[in-house]
Amino acid sequence: MILALTPSAILAEERVNAMPIADTGPENATAARRAGTPAADDPRWLAVLARDASHDGQFVFAVSTTGVYCRPSCPSRRPRRIGVRFFLRPDQAEKAGFRACLRCRPRAITGNQQSDWAKSVCRYIEQHLDEPITLAHLGKAFRQSPFHLQRRFKAAVGITPREFADTCRLRLLKRNLQAGDNVTRAMYDAGYGSSSRLYEKTASQLGMTPDRYRRGAIATTVRYALADSPLGRMLIAATDRGVCAIQFGHTDAELIEGLKHEFPFAVRKPGEAGLQSWVEAVLAKMTGRELDAALPLDIRATAFQRRVWAYLQSIPFGSTRSYAEVAKAIGQPTASRAVARACATNPVAVAIPCHRVVRKDGSTSGYRWGEGRKKKLLEIERKGSSVRA
Secondary structure (H helix, E strand, C coil), rough: CCCCHHHHHHHHHHHHHHHCCCCCCHHHHHHHHCCCCCCCCHHHHHHHHHCCCHEEEEEEEECCCCCECCCCCCCCCCCCCEEEEEEECHHHHHHHHCCCCCCCCCCHHCCCCHHHHHHHHHHHHHHHHCCCHHHHHHHHCCCCCCCHHHHHHHHHHHEEEEEHHHHHHHHCCCCCCCCCCCHHHHCCCCCCCCCCHHHHHHHHHHHHHHHHHCCCCCCEEEEEEEEEEEEEEEECCCCCCCEEEEEEEEEHHHHCCCCCHHHCCCEEEECCCHHHHHHHHHHHHHHHCCCCCCCCECCCCCHHHHHHHHHHHCCCCCCEEEEEHHHHCCCCCCCHHHHHHHHHHCHHHHHHHHHHHECCCCCCCCCCCCCHHHHHHHHHHHHHHHHCC
């Protein structure tokens, strides 16, 4: 159902919203329409009752008893019809004295139809993590064929709806475990249906079992080394599997605190001697002295992050790519913003060279360890590549 309101309909809507609203049943619908009062069979009201996400961005509804306005798909409890008003745009609702719902965030609708549609699907998935989110289910909710919905969603977001749901569940699981919830409670709150599915889906992404992650990897030894680098103090941390963190900072205390953030109760041991070869390998990579230095990694990543990070490792020393070029190279030309997020969450600086991704005009953008370090690192590489040439 598509709502296409003409200019005359818009004027009529404004007149209607200025009138007191009466609750009308289907039997009084005709009389209500003649009187200029919104009827209970108004397609907008039916869309609100159905929480129809396909209407998000076409209008918002406001509830007089709460003073809040929402998008049609808002998961909150449905209000009584008597207190509901409709507006074409959020600013109209706010001008009338209503405030945006903090749950469905109706102002997140941008006016870009493709982007807004993808956000609506993402929002729907986030709100239904405890249910089976199949393509057939999504297709019915958004009135599209499962095949078309998946292709359209992947083009906009860069990953499939299932991969997005897995990412949301993992993020929620990590947050719940870090908050101290036991594994069973964290599992169900994050939408995992069984413990077997939980361990099947998360063991590789967490790098350990959920219980060990909950205890801050207390059974895992994380060795770390601190060293000087061209970018200031550097920390390299590793598990038995490989390097899990490469960070830059101003002081050793700052770097150690950053390591605690991910594994708050891990057995952290200084291990300069055992990690010296990896420290030298990272420094060699930074200056271009040994580009193929072996550096095993033990990092957690979503499917999309893995694709981005793998491509970043293929960018030649001294070269750069724009976010749009990276998105196109991995087969997701509209996922530039998702590429930027993947760069921002890279836990192993230099080993995965996210600093080689810049804006379209060639200027540097944000960097997890500071834009100044990014500029300096690119300058080192440019000088190093000219010397090698």
